[in-house]
Amino acid sequence: MELVFVIIAALTLVSAIAAMSLRNLVHCALWLVLALGGLACLYIQLSAEFVGFAQILVYIGAVAILIVFAILLTRGAGVGDKSPTVSGSWITSVCVGLLVLGSLVFSIVHSSAITRPLPQSPDLTVKKIGDALMTRYVLPLEVIALLLTAALIGAVIIAMRDEESK
């Protein structure tokens, strides 16, 4: 079990670093797909299978495709651009990142939650998730539906070519 976790975690971390550091944007998007797939594997390993499959459907199926479309639509902006891909203040950014990592790891190591034993695997079925979504979490579900509709309309309006300004 531990070996499986280490392999998946290392693969996910390496793909995330590659997704953030490569020069070719299409390669970045493909590495991002691998990182998101590794995270879905971790969800499944934590016996949250539904979330893992939702991750694959939503992130790899929709968000990654959206990102590839955006990369292809904004092509031509940086072709042949040999300037550095990172901004000039990268040292400050790396320092901020290391500070955040240090404080997170410090609080994780000193917390009392890490000694907690693993409880019995919960009997999590899709039927239970559906029941909870339709009873206890029905209000958040409706709000999410409204938010997705608003985001859909908003994205179309923002990206629409404004004719009157021409």
Added chain:
Amino acid sequence: MIPLHYYLVFSALLFTVGLVGALTRRNAILVLIGIELMLNAANLNFIAFWRYGPNPEALTGVMFVIFSIAIAAAEAAVGLALIIASYRHYKTVNVDKIDRLNG
């Protein structure tokens, strides 16, 4: 069995990679990818705490992650629409060059 802090440290590392990427990269799409990575790191924390928590039958962590994935999808759609709109206007996706409000 895998202890809880393995997941927490891994998620902190993933968050840092996303944060440093979002802060350093010049391309606006890469900044958005960094934000997605940070969101995913937080989601992994939710799932890990739900799995190791005292009451997994309550499904709280799973529900939070499902809603968070939906919000992340909406955020990605609106964010990419904004990037495409600003690309049409400025002919660049380099966030260092979009500086009209810079005094």
